[in-house]
Amino acid sequence: MVTGLREMCALFGLDTVKPYRDVVEKKKEESTDTVIQDAASTLLDVIDGRSLAKVAQDLDEKQEDIDKLNVAVAGTKVVVKKVQRTVNEHDKEIKETKAGLIDVNQRVDVVEEDLEETKGKVEEIDMKTMTNAPKWSRDVTKLMNPESDHDWRLLSSRLGYSADDIRGWATQSDPCMAMLSEWYATHKTVEATHGVLVALQEMNREDAAVIVENAMKAVEGIVADEPVDYPEPPEIFLSYQWGHQNEVKLIQRHLERAGYKCWMDIGQMGGGDKLFEKIDTGIRAAKIIICCVTEKYAKSPNCNREVNLSVNLGKPIIPLLVEKMSWPPKGSMGPIFSEYLFIRFFQRPGEETKDDRIWPVAKFQELLMQLNCFKVMPDETAVTDEYKNWWIPVLENIVIEKKNTKTVGENKVTTTHTETDSGSPDVFISYQWGKQKEISVLYQRLTGLGYTCWMDIHQMGGGDSLYDKIDRGIRGCKVVLTSITQKYALSANCRREVSLADALKKPIIPLLMEKSDWPPSGPMSMVFTQLLFINFCKDESVQLRWDGPKFEELQQKLHQHVPLDNDEGLKQEEPPVTMATVANGSSDKKEMKNDEKSQDNARIHNQQSSTETKDVPLSSQGNDSASGKPVINNDPASSSNSTNTTAGNKVSSDTTMGPDQRKDTAKTNDKEQKSAKKSSTCSIL
Numbered sequence: 001m002v003t004g005l006r007e008m009c010a011l012f013g014l015d016t017v018k019p020y021r022d023v024v025e026k027k028k029e030e031s032t033d034t035v036i037q038d039a040a041s042t043l044l045d046v047i048d049g050r051s052l053a054k055v056a057q058d059l060d061e062k063q064e065d066i067d068k069l070n071v072a073v074a075g076t077k078v079v080v081k082k083v084q085r086t087v088n089e090h091d092k093e094i095k096e097t098k099a100g101l102i103d104v105n106q107r108v109d110v111v112e113e114d115l116e117e118t119k120g121k122v123e124e125i126d127m128k129t130m131t132n133a134p135k136w137s138r139d140v141t142k143l144m145n146p147e148s149d150h151d152w153r154l155l156s157s158r159l160g161y162s163a164d165d166i167r168g169w170a171t172q173s174d175p176c177m178a179m180l181s182e183w184y185a186t187h188k189t190v191e192a193t194h195g196v197l198v199a200l201q202e203m204n205r206e207d208a209a210v211i212v213e214n215a216m217k218a219v220e221g222i223v224a225d226e227p228v229d230y231p232e233p234p235e236i237f238l239s240y241q242w243g244h245q246n247e248v249k250l251i252q253r254h255l256e257r258a259g260y261k262c263w264m265d266i267g268q269m270g271g272g273d274k275l276f277e278k279i280d281t282g283i284r285a286a287k288i289i290i291c292c293v294t295e296k297y298a299k300s301p302n303c304n305r306e307v308n309l310s311v312n313l314g315k316p317i318i319p320l321l322v323e324k325m326s327w328p329p330k331g332s333m334g335p336i337f338s339e340y341l342f343i344r345f346f347q348r349p350g351e352e353t354k355d356d357r358i359w360p361v362a363k364f365q366e367l368l369m370q371l372n373c374f375k376v377m378p379d380e381t382a383v384t385d386e387y388k389n390w391w392i393p394v395l396e397n398i399v400i401e402k403k404n405t406k407t408v409g410e411n412k413v414t415t416t417h418t419e420t421d422s423g424s425p426d427v428f429i430s431y432q433w434g435k436q437k438e439i440s441v442l443y444q445r446l447t448g449l450g451y452t453c454w455m456d457i458h459q460m461g462g463g464d465s466l467y468d469k470i471d472r473g474i475r476g477c478k479v480v481l482t483s484i485t486q487k488y489a490l491s492a493n494c495r496r497e498v499s500l501a502d503a504l505k506k507p508i509i510p511l512l513m514e515k516s517d518w519p520p521s522g523p524m525s526m527v528f529t530q531l532l533f534i535n536f537c538k539d540e541s542v543q544l545r546w547d548g549p550k551f552e553e554l555q556q557k558l559h560q561h562v563p564l565d566n567d568e569g570l571k572q573e574e575p576p577v578t579m580a581t582v583a584n585g586s587s588d589k590k591e592m593k594n595d596e597k598s599q600d601n602a603r604i605h606n607q608q609s610s611t612e613t614k615d616v617p618l619s620s621q622g623n624d625s626a627s628g629k630p631v632i633n634n635d636p637a638s639s640s641n642s643t644n645t646t647a648g649n650k651v652s653s654d655t656t657m658g659p660d661q662r663k664d665t666a667k668t669n670d671k672e673q674k675s676a677k678k679s680s681t682c683s684i685l
Helices: 002-012 018-030 034-048 052-130 137-144 152-158 163-170 175-185 189-202 206-222 242-257 275-285 295-299 301-312 361-373 433-448 466-476 486-490 492-503 540-544 549-561 579-612 636-656 659-681
Strands: 236-239 288-293 317-321 427-430 479-484 508-512
Touching (some): 002 018, 002 034, 018 034, 137 175, 152 163, 152 175, 163 175, 189 206, 189 242, 206 242, 206 301, 236 242, 236 301, 275 301, 288 295, 288 301, 301 317, 317 361, 433 479, 433 540, 479 486
Parallel strands (some): 236 288, 288 317, 427 479, 479 508
16 A cells, blocks of 8 residues: 555655555554555655755754854853953952951941940030920920920910910920920929929820929939938828829828828938839838829829739728819729728818818818728827827818709719710620639620620730729720629629729619629628619529520610610510410519519618618718718609508598698698608618
């Protein structure tokens, strides 16, 4: 076949054989005869256009290309050698440059040292010649120069400078320093510093005020006002804010006249002493801490440190309210001071004294009585005639004014209701960490129903201020849930949370998580006496599910204070009524009646005990603030029903009476109704 195709190619041309190329190639692969294979290969070369002449021509062309490449490679070698010589020269130059750079760096280091030394000398000369402001003014100007609503311009205005003066300083590189330099040049240093400090505090620039305050405290000991060498640390520590130093000095002098030694930082801070180290020593050695509370005291970082250290060390605290303000103060001190009764140390109209005292006479006696209760005894040899017989009570003419605002005792400093922060959670969950697992499930359950809840592990992180976060959480919430256990009743932090919530008149819903007496024993009992708890301790498995009738009761109480946008959380499908559900319903009603009966018995018992102390005179109540809390009758229906029944019986008997008798009967009915309302509302414990 291959031979035939070769002949056809020779006779009829190459085109007649091309369609048979695959057949020839297949024949070549299948045949084992070398002759046939050679013939097939020759025919395939002819079909593909490959011939010996063409192959030779291709080889000649390739050889020419190779010759050209050889010439190019030879030229490239010459160029590479030149580049290598250039690189070697550059390498030498780089090494020389590095050596020169090292020398330059050494010279720059010397220049920087000289520059720093020159800068220090310039600043020293500047402080001596170009400015009259103290050294600490450098730190203050760094804070006040950046433009804001409370920058150096407002400080200049508070110090009495005009707009033209402010425009003149604005052209200088350091306008605040220029203003302070002129301020100190035209005033005495002490008066100028005090004016700057007061202006900064009024502007709420506590960051700059702290710098001035610390600087002044650091130099107080250079010339002591009244140097006293105590053989042992004083038993009383006076904590105050520097802006009220004169008032606190007056309190210190009168306490010393009464035989008490006091620790006050102006007397114990020597030259070179570290401020915080001395304060720490004074608080640790003291038996009692007297806090002179003002608005600025509550905002001062140093005063917050002193109070927190005192609380952590378990030191007794006596708060003196030096100016009229809301109680407890806002901020991190709120949860701490909410459980304390303050002593009012400012005068009201009609309480003025003939000397320089700023407090009513009876209040200083109250302070001395408190010191005596804490077993802080005076030095009898140091007691002056003024305080020899201090325990003899001073007759006070107590006038109770009728106002719409609620006053407790004779204390007219009312607790202001702050508006809830729109960004604060509505429900504050107060608990002891022993129930954290159950409360975490409750938190998830309530948030799933649409409530915004405050729980410490979700709202607080490392570095947060514990008391400040709790204060803002309670002030911003609408209702407080308390998880009552035995450990909860003994926890100091839980007690502060309950006290602050009660002082701010926040609604409290107690959840009884363990079997215990009601109200729980301890300081919380006076708050919880007036409240009805929700019993979650009968079936503790509910505390891991939070469902059932008791949880529905909790939802209903929450809904009274925090109505949801959609009430789907309260609406549940009602199961079909069967005999089993009726039986269960009757058992649930029995349990609820038993709970209500036990709570009513506890409330009646506490009301009876409260009426025994109802007639105690105001002069024997001790503190100026609330000595007790009102006991609210949470079952007004019973009292109203009994009153209506009595009134109804008397009305029915009026038909047989004369006109005069009817008038007398009506008067007695009114009196009885008023007395019934009073007994059902509150009584002073």
